[in-house]
Amino acid sequence: MMISFFRYGTLFVLTLFSLVSLSFLLAHLFPGDLLTNLSGVAPKDEKERQLLATLWAVDQSVFFRFFRYCSLIFSGEWGVSISSGLPLYDEIRRTLPATIELSFYSAVVAVVIGVPIGCLAGLKSYTKLDYTINAVAIVNYSLPVFWLGLAFILVFSLQLNWLPLSGRISLLFDIPTVTGFILIDILLSNSLNKGEAIANAIAHLAMPVLAVSLISGAALVRLLRRSVIDILDKPYIASARSRGLSSSRIFFDHVLRNALLPILPLLAIQITTLMTNAIIVETLFSWPGIGDWLLQAIYQGDYTAIRMGMLVVAALIVSLTIFVDILNRLVDPRKRMPTNATT
C-alpha cells in the first residue's frame, strides 16, 4: 500500500513538474517582452526593469531562470495581471473557490440524482422504465451545457421569474469574503439575516449547479446502469439468492458496492468534464469563478493571467484525478496487496 502511495506521489510531482515547465515554456512563446510575460509588469524605467530582471532572473541562464520561476510559484509570487495590475495570486485566490464551490455542489447533486436513478434503471433493465430513463439520460448527456444553461435562464428567470439571473448573491447582502465559498462565508459572517442570505445564495446556485449536474448525472446514470446489469449476472449474486437473502439485502450488500467499484475510475474522467462544464457555465451566469476570469483574460490578451490560470486549473484537475485513483485503490479490496490469510 505504501508503495502505491509513493507511486501516486511520484506521478503527482512529475505531472506538476511538467505542467510548471509547460507554463514556463508558454511565457517564452507568447509574443512580447519576456520580462513582461513573466511578471506582468511593463517596466517604466531602467531601474524598475533591473529590479524585475533580478527577481525573475531574466538575464541568467534558462535553467537558473526556471529554478527561480519554480521557487517564485511555490512561494505565491505569481506576478501581476497585465490588464488589471492586481497580483495573480490574490485574483486566483478570489475566483478559484467560486469554481470549486460550483463544481463540488454539481458533483454532489449529480451523485444524488445519478446513483439512485442509475441503480433503478439497472435493476429494472429492459423494461419501459429503463428505456425511458435511458432515453432521457442520452438526451441530457448530448445537450451542450451552454444551451442547457441558456434554456434554464429563458424558462426559470425570464418566463417564470423564479430564480435570479446571474451572480452569486444579491447585492443587498453584505458578506465579507473569508474562505471564498459563499455558503461557508455566510455562516461565518455576523449578518443579521443569515437564513435569507443562504436562501438567496442557493437560489443563485440552483441554475448553474443544475445545468452542470444534469449532464454529469446523465453520464453517471448510464455508467451505473450498465454496471448494475453486469453485476446482477454474476454468479455470486445467484449464489446469494440461493442462500435465501432478501432482495434489499442483496442489493445493498452485494450489488451496490460491486457496481460502484468499477465506475469509480471512470468518474475520475468525468471530473474533467464536470470542471470544464462548470467553467463554461460560469460565463453564462456571470459567476465570478476562474472560468469567467480566464475568459476575460483571453479577451484582453492577458498572458500572465492565462498562463497562471491554466496552470492552476490543470493542477487542480490532476490532483482530483489522482485523489480519486487513490480512493479507488483504498476501497477496492481486489486492488490491495494480499496481506490476509493465505493458508
Add this chain to the structure above:
Amino acid sequence: MALLDIKNLTLEIPHEGDYIRALDKVNLSVNEGEVRALVGESGSGKSLIVSAVSGSIPKHWRITADRMTWNGESLLNLSKSRRLQIMNEDIAIVFQNPLSSLDPSVTLGEQIQESIPSRLVDGKWFWQRNASRRQTTIKTLHKVGIRAHGDVMRAYPHEMPYDVGQRVMLAMALVAQPKIIIADDPTRGMETTTKTQILKLLTRLNKTRSVAILFVSHDLLAISSMADTMTVLYCGQTVESGKMKHLRKRPLHPYTKALIDSAPSFRNDLPPKSMLPNLGGSIPTLQHLPIGCRLGPRCPRAQKACVNVPGIRHIHDHTYSCHYPLHRDKR
C-alpha cells in the same frame, strides 16, 4: 418420502430463434437422510439441474416439469417470500466455483455470517446477535477444517486458495443447518487428503444429523464410497438411476457401464498395462444434439430403434432408459 422430487424436468434455452433442450425429461429424487450422487460428464447438465432447483435460471429460459417438489411443495410456482424462506432454511447449495460464487468486495467472515438464518441466532440486542453469529461462524469454520479462522474471516475471496474457498462455501451451506445440501462438485481441484476430509465431513453430517446430500460430481471414486444411490446423467437425459451397489455390480445402461469401466479401481480383473475401455468420441455440444437417445452416436449397442427416445423401465427401484440394456445378453 422424497424430500426433493423431480419428474420430467425439461429446460429449454433459446438459441437463434429456436429452443434447445438442455435438459430432457430428467428424473431425480432425493429421500430424507439419503446421499445421492448425480454423475455425468462435463456438459451433461448437472449444474443446470442445480440452478433449476435453486431458482437461478434466467427468466427467458423455458422450464417445465411434471413435478418438481420440495417436501410436497411445488418449487415451480412458489411465492417469492416462500422461496427465499425455503432457500434460506432448508436447501443449501455449494456452488462449483468458489471464486466467482463469493462476493469479491465483502470479507469471507461477513459472507458466512449473513447466511445464518435469523432463527438460529441467539440474543436480543444486535451486539449479542453479532457475537452469536461470529461464534457460529468460527465453529463452522473449524468443522470444515479451517483452523486459522481469524485470517480466513478477514480475507477477501481473491486472497484464498481454491480449496479454502471451497471449504468456505461448504461452511456457508452448513451454518444454515439445512435439510439438504446440494453440493455441486465440492471436491474439484482438491488434493486427495483434503478431498477425503470433505467427504468424511459430509458423510458425518449425513449420519449424525441425517442431512440429505445431493452430490454432483464426475468423480466416481469419491462418490462411490459415500453415496447410497446414484443417478447417471448423459447430455441432459437421465440414463440410469438406482442403488449405488446395484449400479456398480451390474449396470444396465451401456453408458453407466462405460463410466464404471473407465475407473480402474472398480475393476479387479484388469490385466496389468492394459488399456482402459472407454467410449469413443465426446459429449455432443448443445447446438448439435442427436435425436432420440442422445448416447446413440457413441453407443456400441445402438440400433435402429435408438432414434426414438427410450422410455423409462424399472427393475425394482432401479430405473434405466435404454432400448437394448445390458442384461439381455446375460440371459
